[in-house]
Amino acid sequence: MSKCYRQVLFTFVILALLLNYDMIAVAQTPSGDESQARAYLQQKKFKVERVGELKDEDGTHLAFTTYKAEDGTLVNLIHGEFATAVEAQEFFEKEVTKAVRVIEKGNKTGQQKKIVGKRAEADFDSGRSTGPLHAVLWTAGPDFFKLQSTSLVDVTEFEKSMS
Numbered sequence: 001m002s003k004c005y006r007q008v009l010f011t012f013v014i015l016a017l018l019l020n021y022d023m024i025a026v027a028q029t030p031s032g033d034e035s036q037a038r039a040y041l042q043q044k045k046f047k048v049e050r051v052g053e054l055k056d057e058d059g060t061h062l063a064f065t066t067y068k069a070e071d072g073t074l075v076n077l078i079h080g081e082f083a084t085a086v087e088a089q090e091f092f093e094k095e096v097t098k099a100v101r102v103i104e105k106g107n108k109t110g111q112q113k114k115i116v117g118k119r120a121e122a123d124f125d126s127g128r129s130t131g132p133l134h135a136v137l138w139t140a141g142p143d144f145f146k147l148q149s150t151s152l153v154d155v156t157e158f159e160k161s162m163s
Helices: 003-023 032-044 085-096 152-162
Strands: 047-055 061-068 074-081 101-109 115-124 133-140 143-149
Touching (some): 074 152, 101 133
Antiparallel strands (some): 047 061
């Protein structure tokens, strides 16, 4: 299976979990935070607006999905699949250095409270007068994720729903 195909497939699985999680058999019961986050996202009625691929300035291949709420709020999910966890963390560090402000930086923990990678909350220049883009970035093994939006609440709720 090609890397591109796996990334697109991963994006659709995340989409299904975020928007139609009732239709998917879940092995574990979601935590309270996850359930509240999913309810919040369903209340805002996020829909997929765009799915695609992009390359950063160094040519790193990434997949993206843009979600749009009924109120017009956009949330972008960017995913990169790397050969190793070290490569994913190097990309994470490169992305964090682009922030205009790092709010928090540390370890990312999984459902078992075990460290699975790195995590940061940061603000990035949006290039617009609307203010900064708020983002949560993290790694989980060889995977890199970045959620960004003008709404910090939406970004953190998306992240919780993906835990």
